[in-house]
Amino acid sequence: MTGYEATVSTDVAALPHTVWTALTTPELAGTYMFGATVESTFEPGGAITFAGTWEGRPYEDHGTILDADEPHLLRYTHLSSRGEPETPENRHTLTFTLEEIPDGTRVTLVQDNNPTAEAAEHSRQNWERVLEALRVTAERLGG
Structure with a gap:
């Protein structure tokens, strides 16, 4: 991983397979990704896209x-469509780790390649909201 990292964790009262379903089902992903339309097969080498309206x-x-x-x-x-060129400097890697804990699953997200500590903090705050919404989605699916 490169640049400054943004790291966020949350505990979900659901088993890892349920959290995985919430994380990798495109229709459910929109519920926690700020209403975006998410398209992916979630297979290694495959594409993932997020489309929507932001601000x-x-x-x-x-x-x-x-x-x-x-x-x-x-x-x-992940490459944002903010108009930045498609270069390695503008691309992030997002890593979601799901760990079974006694009361469910601990989800940890790391986003690398933030250019500054301030940018990493901004990303961390956004990802806190995403993981909270993921928690709610997964807990609604059940244990």
Whole structure:
């Protein structure tokens, strides 16, 4: 991983397979990814796209699935459509780790390649909201 990292964790009162389902079902992903339309097969080497509206502007972010070890690890690249060129410096890697704990699953997300500590903190705050919404989605699916 490169640059500054943003790391967030949350505990979910659901088993790892249930959290994995919430994480990798495109229709459910929109419920925690700020209403985005998510498209992916979640197979290594496959594409992932996020399309929606953010702060009144349409966007389409994209990346590539790097690892999908059900129900433990999901890792993919992410490039925002903010108008930045498609270079390694502008690409993040997102790593979701699911760990079974006595009361369910601990989900940890690491986003690398943030250019500054301030950018990493901004990303961390956004990911806190995403993981909270993922928690709610997974707990609604049941244990």
